[in-house]
Amino acid sequence: KCRPRRTTTKKNSLAERQEKLNSDLQTLFARNRTRLPRNAKKIRSKMQSNMRQSSTDAFFINQITSLAIKTALNSTTARSTATDLSIDSQYCPFTDVTCDFTSKYRSANGSCNNEKNPLYGAANTPYQRVLPVAYQDGFNSARSLSVTGSDLPHPRTASLKVSPPPDRGVHENTASHIYAIFGQFLIHDISGTSATTDSDGVELDCPCGSTDSDCLPLEWPQNDLFLDQECMKFTRSSASFPDFDCNLSYREQLNLLSSFIDGSGIYGIDQDRADELRTFSGGLLATSEPLNTNNVQVTSGDYLPLSSDTCSSSSDPTYNCFLAGEYRTSENLGLVSIHTLFLREHNRIAGKLATNNPTWTDEELYQETRRIVIALLQHIVYNEWVPMINGSRDISPDLDTTQYFTGYDSSINPALTNEFSTAAFRFGHSLIRDKFNRYKTDDTRLAFINFTDLEFKSDYAYDIRGEGIFSIFKGLMNDNCWKFGSFGDQLQNSLFAQTTNGVFSAHDLLATNIHRGRDHGLRPYIDYVNYCHGIVVSEINDLRDLIGPTRRNALVSIYEDVADIDLYAGALLEKKDSDSYLAAPTFSCLIMEQFANLKKGDRFYYENDPSVNPGAFTLEQLTEIKKITMAGLICNNYEIAELAGNVFYTPSDSNPSVDCSTLKEQVDLSKWTGEL
Ligand code: HEM
Numbered sequence: 001k002c003r004p005r006r007t008t009t010k011k012n013s014l015a016e017r018q019e020k021l022n023s024d025l026q027t028l029f030a031r032n033r034t035r036l037p038r039n040a041k042k043i044r045s046k047m048q049s050n051m052r053q054s055s056t057d058a059f060f061i062n063q064i065t066s067l068a069i070k071t072a073l074n075s076t077t078a079r080s081t082a083t084d085l086s087i088d089s090q091y092c093p094f095t096d097v098t099c100d101f102t103s104k105y106r107s108a109n110g111s112c113n114n115e116k117n118p119l120y121g122a123a124n125t126p127y128q129r130v131l132p133v134a135y136q137d138g139f140n141s142a143r144s145l146s147v148t149g150s151d152l153p154h155p156r157t158a159s160l161k162v163s164p165p166p167d168r169g170v171h172e173n174t175a176s177h178i179y180a181i182f183g184q185f186l187i188h189d190i191s192g193t194s195a196t197t198d199s200d201g202v203e204l205d206c207p208c209g210s211t212d213s214d215c216l217p218l219e220w221p222q223n224d225l226f227l228d229q230e231c232m233k234f235t236r237s238s239a240s241f242p243d244f245d246c247n248l249s250y251r252e253q254l255n256l257l258s259s260f261i262d263g264s265g266i267y268g269i270d271q272d273r274a275d276e277l278r279t280f281s282g283g284l285l286a287t288s289e290p291l292n293t294n295n296v297q298v299t300s301g302d303y304l305p306l307s308s309d310t311c312s313s314s315s316d317p318t319y320n321c322f323l324a325g326e327y328r329t330s331e332n333l334g335l336v337s338i339h340t341l342f343l344r345e346h347n348r349i350a351g352k353l354a355t356n357n358p359t360w361t362d363e364e365l366y367q368e369t370r371r372i373v374i375a376l377l378q379h380i381v382y383n384e385w386v387p388m389i390n391g392s393r394d395i396s397p398d399l400d401t402t403q404y405f406t407g408y409d410s411s412i413n414p415a416l417t418n419e420f421s422t423a424a425f426r427f428g429h430s431l432i433r434d435k436f437n438r439y440k441t442d443d444t445r446l447a448f449i450n451f452t453d454l455e456f457k458s459d460y461a462y463d464i465r466g467e468g469i470f471s472i473f474k475g476l477m478n479d480n481c482w483k484f485g486s487f488g489d490q491l492q493n494s495l496f497a498q499t500t501n502g503v504f505s506a507h508d509l510l511a512t513n514i515h516r517g518r519d520h521g522l523r524p525y526i527d528y529v530n531y532c533h534g535i536v537v538s539e540i541n542d543l544r545d546l547i548g549p550t551r552r553n554a555l556v557s558i559y560e561d562v563a564d565i566d567l568y569a570g571a572l573l574e575k576k577d578s579d580s581y582l583a584a585p586t587f588s589c590l591i592m593e594q595f596a597n598l599k600k601g602d603r604f605y606y607e608n609d610p611s612v613n614p615g616a617f618t619l620e621q622l623t624e625i626k627k628i629t630m631a632g633l634i635c636n637n638y639e640i641a642e643l644a645g646n647v648f649y650t651p652s653d654s655n656p657s658v659d660c661s662t663l664k665e666q667v668d669l670s671k672w673t674g675e676l
């Protein structure tokens with residue numbers, strides 16, 4: 001019934017459309033030459049309260065792609081015609097970059113990593129797909145219909161049935177809350193999807209009733225007991241060509257960040273931000289020492305520099321947000337405390353290198369320290385964090401040895417997959433607690449804080465009696481995260497809650513994830529069940545090995561057909577293979593595949609040898625790097641007497657507390673001495 005209409009009029013001929021597209025692009029380019037600097041400023045200075053952002057590059061790519069898509073759509077609803085149009089190479093924004101492949105150091109935006117394809121994994125490039133798209137019109141519009149022809153279930157209705165309120169608050173037995181927040185820190189290094197903006201580069205607001213084709217606000221079901229509002233705003237992610245040749249085969253989304261685990265969240269996602277975060281002296285990063293309202297310094301140790309945005313729960317006093325390498329740093333103070341850890345480690349290492357190497361310049365100290373910090377980050381990710389997802393050490397088997405890794409494969413495109421960003425790695429949302437406990441240096445427990453009081457709010461960082469962010473950080477180590485599979489009340493019913501002109505509104509992050517999957521044209525869940533486990537699902541009981549009976553019933557009550565089930569909803573309801581894993585099989589499958597590619601497809605991966613990586617460490621240095629643990633990193637930089645040997649688990653008999661003094665300075669930095 002959705003058969004494409006044939007278009008035969010002269011007006012719609014391919015040649016005419018192609019000509020129109022070329023001339024529109026010409027106009028766009030002429031206009032943007034003068035308009036872009038203004039847009040750039042606006043985009044950079046706008047604080048995104050909903051965690052979404054754009055960039056000048058993304059803005060431009062979206063404008064070009066949208067023009068092409070609209071030209072195709074204007075004339076026909078046939079999906080095949082989209083591919084008939086082409087973009088003259090002069091208008092394709094993924095132009096080649098100039099690279100020095102002998103450089104020891106990574107670029108700020110991740111370009112120049114892969115020698116044949118320098119844009120692989122770079123910021124402002126498209127996501128890849130594990131499986132082909134499932135847009136409603138085949139190439140652009142959000143998935144909206146059931147295979148039966150009726151509407152797909154409302155994302156909010158699905159959300160409340162997938163994660164019904166009584167399910168909440170079950171803790172992991174062993175994994176700590178820092179495990180979850182470290183996941184957020186990690187994703188902010190590798191994934192940030194660009195949102196659609198207006199022609200001035202400001203993100204579309206998309207309120208109720210908006211008819212803009214890039215808006216999909218959700219009219220809210222009436223009589224919602226947990227969140228009473230008219231609608232949830234929702235802006236489509238901006239459009240991009242799926243490949244560097246600008247083939248217009250379907251709408252892809254754009255990653256604003258470098259896909260590589262390269263510390264871009266610490267150091268900046270472009271050269272401007274990287275420079276903004278430096279002191280240009282002694283290789284150090286800029287810091288601040290927040291003072292409370294009585295001008296008293298909050299706690300010992302440096303804090304992140306302050307941004308010009310405000311992050312206060314009231315208008316007086318005003319507290320600034322914190323500034324780091326990317327735009328979501330201040331999302332919650334737990335995240336800020338992890339950023340602070342890496343900031344302090346950078347400056348600690350730079351100080352040591354400066355003492356050992358008095359002739360090194362600021363630039364040399366900065367770049368050498370950055371290279372070491374990225375290696376420490378990669379080691380913690382692959383050695384401690386990733387294996388906990390499904391208990392597998394498949395992608396990090398070499399880490400216990402002092403050998404180089406030999407698996408670099410230049411044919412691998414390390415760019416994140418859309419399925420990883422838009423569904424699988426959002427598994428972490430279900431691990432986040434509603435309430436954050438705080439503990440002081442002497443282990444006294446302070447009153448807990450609701451998640452929403454830490455969200456884009458810095459107040460508690462200035463709470464001198466509560467020891468600033470230290471007590472929040474300690475809470476992350478002492479508390480267990482929540483069990484995979486359901487959402488907390490705060491993320492489901494109160495996210496970004498605000499009252500504007502007397503009207504209350506909030507976001508449901510679970511509903512958002514489901515809706516975002518449709519916006520991105522992700523295929524239904526069962527296709528990934530087939531991809532990951534080889535199971536062909538034609539009726540609900542075919543899922544019996546993955547999803548228990550109660551949850552299968554929940555899915556039946558939400559969806560008319562198994563082929564409709566959204567990837568996020570289905571995979572979140574799966575049983576974990578073991579209680580000790582952090583995620584269930586389908587998400588694990590997509591996540592593990594991604595982390596394998598981020599390792600094998602990264603020329604600068606810290607374990608690579610000098611024949612691959614011009615910034616390779618000597619084997620002696622690599623041995624030192626591999627001594628780092630998250631616990632050791634913390635002991636170097638926070639004043640803590642003792643902590644669990646593996647801080648991604650809370651202390652227990654099998655993970656006993658260790659005296660911090662024995663973990664300090666695990667990495668012997670004297671191995672980085674001499675000529676560069
Ligand atoms: C701590 C509280 C957290 C909050 C409030 C939060 C909130 C959000 C929001 C609002 C988005 C954008 C949703 C959209 O419009 O599509 C998002 C995206 C995402 N979040 Fe979280 N998140 C949190 C923690 C985490 C954790 C712990 C993980 C994983 C371990 C995670 C993984 C992701 C991923 C993969 C995305 C997509 C990123 C992208 O834009 O490309 N988040 N999150």
Ligand SMILES: [Ca+2]
Pocket residue numbers: 110189190257258259260261262263264265
């Ligand atoms: Ca990165």
